[in-house]
Amino acid sequence: MTTEFYIYVAGLALVCFYAAVRLRFELQMMQQNSYRTSRYLRWLRTDHYSTARVVALLMALVVAVFSFTRWGLYATGAIAVLALYQGIRGLRIKYKKPLVFTARAIRIFVVGLILLAAVVAISWILWGIVWALFAGMALAALSPLWIIAAVVILMPVERAINRRYIDDARRILRSMPRLTVIGITGSYGKTSTKHYLYRILSEKFSVVMTPGSFNTTLGVVRTIREHLKPFHEVFIVEMGAKQPGDIAEICDLVHPSIGIITAVGEQHLESFKTIENVQRTKFELADALPHDGVAILNDDFEYIADRRVTNVERIFRYTSGTSGATNKADYRVTDVKYGRDETTFRIETPDGGKTEPFTTKLAGIHNLSNILAGYIAGKTLGMTEAEMRYAIGGIEQVEHRLNIKHTSGGITVIDDAFNSNPHGAAMALDVLAGFTDGRRIVVTPGMIELGAKQEHYNREFGKQLAEACDIAVVVGEYNRNAILAGFAEGKAELARGNISLAENKTAVAVATFADASRHIREMAKPGDTILYENDLPDTFK
Structure with missing residues (x-):
């Protein structure tokens, strides 16, 4: 075996590692969509993580173009390093709802790994190791189809397992x-x-x-x-x-x-x-x-x-x-x-x-x-x-559902981050209105899963924010434009009635909740009240 061969094998191993990390991510998103392929496909149409798939596709094209030239060995080395970097980066990302390796998730992941191994092995046997490299990167780029295939393959197994569990539950209830x-x-x-x-x-x-x-x-x-x-x-x-x-x-x-x-x-x-x-x-x-x-x-x-x-x-x-x-x-x-x-x-x-x-x-x-x-x-x-x-x-507050806490620094936190809807958001703002010692601050990414009325309700929410709080921190891009437009409209209405009431109200847009936390730490003062209204799941970041 030559040194060149071992470099190709090492490159293939790292490409397969990256493809497995991509499979893990798609499994996480499939799990958040209740393992329903129709819901998962709807999510894909608005996916904000598609950049990683584009990178994987470009890496596959590099393999295809350069690996058959005298630059092939260098291209393989570069792809291997990039695959390692992307794979480690993918494993380090923290999610609000991380993948839970339930028995079903494990079954899907194992079938996905078997599909990966089969495609790579067949490509190597039929056309050589360079094609195996290309197959591994192509699978990373096409990871949504790959996870759907694993779910579909396991459907008969899942139905049989579910039926056995349901029959056992019925037996317990009858007793x-x-x-x-x-x-x-x-x-x-x-x-x-x-x-x-x-x-x-x-x-x-x-x-x-x-x-x-x-x-x-x-x-x-x-x-x-x-x-x-x-x-x-x-x-x-x-x-x-x-x-x-x-x-x-x-x-x-x-x-x-x-x-x-x-x-x-x-x-x-x-x-x-x-x-x-x-x-x-x-x-x-x-x-x-x-x-x-x-x-x-x-x-x-x-x-x-x-x-x-x-x-x-x-x-x-x-x-x-x-x-x-x-x-x-x-x-x-x-x-x-x-x-x-x-x-x-x-x-x-x-x-x-x-x-x-x-x-x-x-x-x-x-x-x-x-x-x-x-x-x-x-x-x-x-x-x-x-x-x-x-x-x-004796009823205790339910975590993330209008949970009120007082910090040692004199700041009140209202945690309503579990989810949000037009009715609940309005009531949360009513609670916020009862705190008048300092400034009222709202941190929110807006409301989701409202279909065709998504923009309308978030715009209305922005108007309510202008009236209810002093500072609105809008997180992410999903509802940013609608909320900021509503906030500007609401502030203008307030100004027509009382300019001094509106002039100190501000809205700030940030990319992530980490950015929002940094902003809050820099500007919050004793006596302020901070309402966290909704916290989007990973499928909506």
């Missing part, structure tokens, strides 16, 4: 006929409501809930198989949906007797296309309830208040009093008083009476609305006012 299943869904608010309800019901019952964002059918199946025990009395199931039929599928598995619908809004319009499709999908929960079941519905939303439910005997509608669609509500939040560290409120009941005051550590009217849903469910299951009052007082 617990006394278990009360409560389903929670909504365009937003469902995760917070789940946590608040869990805390309330735990005062009297043995309760288990779906953890984290385990709100898909397979997430619920995993919860049943790993967390549900014979001694549990209540199972709280968060139900998410990316398309019509998703919630009905979960209901067919768990058969809820109580259903809570927290919101129907213009979230995920990119998937659902119309608000009517969102409404139909969320109400799959109510439609699945038995005749003697209980539907708990948030009438703050028009597409809930106007939707009749006829298959259930007991229907309780509730409101926080923030909309006009409140005339049919059975329960409502009243007498709200915000303090620095706690909030007090009362609940108006169907007979027109009011409860004694409740105290909570939470801020924001939508958090009180979510507590109210939990209160109704607790009352339905026979809990006393005293039990629920104690539980509500």
Whole structure:
């Protein structure tokens, strides 16, 4: 073997390393799109990471052009060094939602590696090592097709595995006929409501809930198989949906007797296309309830208040009093008083009476609305006012969902970074308005998954920012133009009414959250309040 041969082999090894790193990234993005190739392909059309693929394609072309000339050895060496650099760089990038090597992810990755090895080996055998080099770089450039191929190849295997897990979950549920299943869904608010309800019901019952964002059918199946025990009395199931039929599928598995619908809004319009499709999908929960079941519905939303439910005997509608669609509500939040560290409120009941005051550590009217849903469910299951009052007082803030912290430097941080929507963003700004000691600062990349209304709602959000805060820090490019245009428009409207009110308001655009953090560290002062509104997942950076 010659020295030249070993250089080519080393170059091929480094090219394959880089191709494997590219496969790992595409697997991460496929995972964030729920392993659904249709959603992954939609993401590809707006992919901001395409530069890496262009670099890989150019590297492949260099191999093709120069490797058959007297410069081939030098070209191979250069490509090998670049592949090593790009591969290490790809592994070092930090993501908000890193790849989780679940059993399914491992299977896909292994199949992808086998495909890589097969293509490179066949190219080497048939045409030589230079063509193997070209094949490796071509696979790195075409990594989306490669990951889709691995997912498609494994579909029969995944279906068989999923069916076995689902059948096992059904068996476990059949063995617990006394278990009360409560389903929670909504365009937003469902995760917070789940946590608040869990805390309330735990005062009297043995309760288990779906953890984290385990709100898909397979997430619920995993919860049943790993967390549900014979001694549990209540199972709280968060139900998410990316398309019509998703919630009905979960209901067919768990058969809820109580259903809570927290919101129907213009979230995920990119998937659902119309608000009517969102409404139909969320109400799959109510439609699945038995005749003697209980539907708990948030009438703050028009597409809930106007939707009749006829298959259930007991229907309780509730409101926080923030909309006009409140005339049919059975329960409502009243007498709200915000303090620095706690909030007090009362609940108006169907007979027109009011409860004694409740105290909570939470801020924001939508958090009180979510507590109210939990209160109704607790009352339905026979809990006393005293039990629920104690539980509500002990509810902890859910991380990244309007979580308020006071730093040692005298700065207040409102963390609402989990996600954002038009309704929730407006309420977060209302909470921010209650902090008047110093400047009010908002850090945000805007709102996502709003389909054709994306620009409209982010422009409106920009106008709201101009009114609500002193400094807006807009992160990334995805919604930058719409937010800044709205901010300028809102500032101009304020100036027409009071020039001094508008002149000190500023908007700053930065590329990343790291840049935003540096900017905040340089300019924040004691007494300031900083609201972090949304934090885009990696698929939207």
